Amino acid sequence: MKAAVLFSGGKDSTMAAYKAIEQGLEVKYLISMISSNSESYMFHTSNIHMTELAAQAMDMPLSCYNTPGIKEKELDDLKMVLTDMKNRGVEAIFSGAMYSSYQKSRIDKLCQDLSLKSVSPLWHKDPYEYMMELVDLDFKIILVSVSAAGLDESWLGREIDREFLEDLLKIHEKHGVHMSFEGGEAETLVLDCPLFKKRIKIKEMDKVWDKDSGHVNIKKAVLVDK
């Protein structure tokens, strides 16, 4: 079966691609929705330009689409994209939704209308076990934005490893931050994983902080041999 993956370069969509391949599907396209609204309800926005490099690293074709990212209207844009995919012979759409019914229900509905199969392989996984799985599979992931009580500037750019998870558990207990950052509490960028033929190396970045949220701007990154 031919599949496409809604892809942002973050941990969940990369894992969705990983699961698709693991299940024996042929991933034809990675789809990136590039939203000009940084507060979009549907789409990951932080450092979305990095998907290009990630697609290269995986050696997979990437289809990018621009959207103004206006609530509900952005769905029309997504519908167009999915129609396009259908026309190119794609049968299943993979996404990294875990707990956000907002995203999943909308993707499911669009797929249903177009008779596409919607697959969310991470749906309702235990967040902590999922994070451990990522670490165990040697995913190299950094935080590129944080927006939740308890997560301060020091978390920006930090790599997810065992120590990270221990610290996060404490913040989770104190402030109720989601253990895998569902709800837009942080966004991530995958620098390396088993799907990558080369890994991403960041050469230059800066951090922006405002009150209780912040993000990393990646200014220069290259692919290097693993």
Add this chain to the structure above:
Amino acid sequence: MYDPKHIRNIGIVAHIDHGKTTLSDNLLAGAGMISSELAGDQRFLDFDEQEQDRGITIDAANVSMVHKYKEAQYLINLIDTPGHVDFGGDVTRAMRAVDGSVVVVCAVEGIMPQTETVLRQSLKENVRPVLFINKVDRLLNELKLDSDELQQRFIKIIANANKLIKNMAPKEFKDKWLARVEDGSVAFGSAYHNWAINIPIMQKTGITFNDIYEYCKSDNQKELAEKVPIHEVLLGMVVEHLPSPDIAQRYRVPNIWSGDMESEEGQGMINTNPDSPLAVMVTNVSIDKHAGEIATGRVYGGTIEKGSEIYFVGSMGKARTQQVGVYFGPERVNTDKVPAGNIVAITGARNAVAGETITSYGNKISPFESIEHISEPVVTVAVEAKNTKDLPKLIEVLRQIGKEDPTVRVEINEETGEHLISGMGELHLEIIAYRIKDKGVEIETSEPIVVYRETIAGTAGPVEGKSPNKHNRFYLDIEPLEESVFKAIQEGDIKEGRVKGKELAAKFQEYGLKKDEARKVWDVNKRSLFINMTRGIQYLDEIKELLMDGFESTLDDGPIAREKVMGIKVLLKDAKIHEDAVHRGPAQVLPAIRKAVYGAIMMAQPNLLEPMQKVYINTPQDYMGAATREIQNRRGQIEDMSQEGDMTTLQSKVPVAEMFGFAGDIRSATEGRCLWSTESAGFERLPRELQKTIITEIRQRKGLSPEPYGPDHYLG
């Protein structure tokens, strides 16, 4: 002995130095519990070495005695309470355990402000008062009043007391509870000289006011004490006029317990039934060197038994009673069981705190209403162990102290080793420091620090608070809380807590809240309100609790200087909430509401409030000038001055911040010839010229930037 009809649970309350403890000692002596020669001097109820040194009562002490009245034996459980303002919390707690109070008033000074406070505390708990006018001999021997003047003086005191009772008593008892000379609910006498009299006794013995006049004049009070011993007269008055538990619980239980009155446990308490489900309210916890923690409480329903499993409703813990006992004289006497209506001492109730509700394990009952403390801690000291080896022990001792005295707030910081203790005043904290040392831990204490409050003088809004992920937004207005509502909360007429349903709407309106607001109050916290003015917003109900958590936490540390906030009204006007639960978790909603409230406060003329104390000074005329200067040098205002013979009484109001060292200074200013007392007088706006300095001072002490952040830091 355990029959409720033959029990009286009483407290003795008074202004400081009006003679409570002397009275209690003489009652004990009269009942044969201690030597009558020593009573009066012995201050038997002042167990603590500190108490005997300072000549004041610090803890509320429990004793009981047996009194024979009209051919029947009565068990009288007595709680002696402190009069000094610094220890007011003990009085409040004691009132929960008793059904009646003996209000002692010094005949020379009359009704003093603290008499008013203790009367209020008593009446608020539906505890019926009777009056004892003490130190009558001094009117005759020192002030040289004649018999007419004497009676005038009595009439004045009784009228003043009744005015207060009429104002503060529960509606149905306003007339019934008045102190009446003719029915004997007022007695006169001298606790020190061990005699007392009231009209019924006068009629019985034939002793008249003129006789008393003669006895006192001729320095023959000893004979008077033989004819009308104080314990006979006062305990008689107690048995006659103060209610037995089975009568009092009928009207007291609905006032202090919010559960269903028709339930088995509700009916059990109302009827003081020893066979109903167990319900005990803990009013005091003390630590005994041998027996460990001893919880003292009132059994309202059921019977508490030795060796039984009990359940703490508030902390949801369980324990096994090692021993249960009653007080007999000053001793604890252990027994097998203590039924409803009694005051019980429980050994083995580990981790109980004052205010806790106890029932039997496996049983479920609603908790008792929390005990309202009229005064709150206003002074803090930092405590450190002198030797590092004492670190763990200090923490243990501090926890113990927090348990023994709920008016002390203890904050333990294991990381820095610097712990904070907050109390009612400098004296209160000195005593606590002494107790810590007494338990074998050498400590160093910082200079005392005053506790301030934050509030607003203006209004602001609508302001927008965004969640960190920007998917949730709250719009609110902020206003100073109506003075009348503020006062009603402060005085406990409106109870703090999250509001369930609309049952309080009428009450809010009665105290001056607009009708549309009164119906929509969500939360009453720290004398502030959170009101939901929105209509039909989806998902709002699902995050209601989070919004209240956020609101309450902002009140804990305000934006001006991280002091507590009070007297604000927050109106939620609109909200945008993400439909997906995972996008509106605590890490999103809490910061959003907190930022909105912080930003709004900073836009609405933020202000610091400082705690005030009323200071009463009694001093001879000659020192009046010096005493006045002491007050004026401390930013104090003289509010009233009155003269009685050679003595002047000065009433003033002084900021707590200026009161440090007052004890020594006033002593030297008056060459030791003064009596003084203080009383908490709430918070007042810190003078404008001091605001900036104090704010910077507090912020730097807490390691914050010297200037508070402006609204832009929180909003937008």
